[in-house]
Amino acid sequence: MLNELLAPSSVEVAAAWTSKPQTQIDPTDTVYDVEGHVGAMLNYRLKDGKTVWVHYERASCTHGEAYHHVEIEGTLGAVRWSPYFESDEVVYTRDRNGEPESAITLAVNESEFGFLDHPVAFFYRKVKGETSQAVVNEQALFNFLCLQALYDCAETGKPQRIERGTRNVNVRI
Numbered sequence: 001m002l003n004e005l006l007a008p009s010s011v012e013v014a015a016a017w018t019s020k021p022q023t024q025i026d027p028t029d030t031v032y033d034v035e036g037h038v039g040a041m042l043n044y045r046l047k048d049g050k051t052v053w054v055h056y057e058r059a060s061c062t063h064g065e066a067y068h069h070v071e072i073e074g075t076l077g078a079v080r081w082s083p084y085f086e087s088d089e090v091v092y093t094r095d096r097n098g099e100p101e102s103a104i105t106l107a108v109n110e111s112e113f114g115f116l117d118h119p120v121a122f123f124y125r126k127v128k129g130e131t132s133q134a135v136v137n138e139q140a141l142f143n144f145l146c147l148q149a150l151y152d153c154a155e156t157g158k159p160q161r162i163e164r165g166t167r168n169v170n171v172r173i
Contacts, residue, residue, distance in 0.1 A: 036061035
C-alpha cells in the first residue's frame, strides 16, 4: 500500500528488527521460525527528490494491547484511517488558528469484495486476461525487494536500499 501511495523512486530500510513473541501454546514438536512482530524505519525517496520517513510496525502476536493505527503526518496536516477497514472513515486533521480541526470523509467500499480481498480479485482478473489493478511485473518485484531488504537489514543491522527498476535479484531461500 505504501509503495502504491507514495510511488517512490527508491526505498531505504535504515533500520529494522524482527521478533517472535513466545506463548504457552507455541508448538514444541514443529519448527516455528517465522517472526510475529516486525518494525522498520523506512526512507521513501520520491520522484521529485523529496523524502518521506515512515515508521512501520506490524505484529500478529503481541503481549501488549492490540490496536490498528495508520496515520500519515505532514507539515500542514495529517490523515488517518483503519488499515483493516473496520470503519469507512478517513480523518483529515490540520491546524486552524492554533487548534486542531478535523474533517471526516467516508471511503465506502462499493465493490462486491472487501477491501482486503481486492488484491486476490485483481490477480484473478489479470490471470483471466481482464482489465485489472493487480500488482504484477516490475511493481511486484519492487515490492518483494522492499520486503527482502527489511529482512536483510534486520539480520545484518546494515541499511538496505532498493531502486525502482532494479532487475538484479539475489533472493535467499
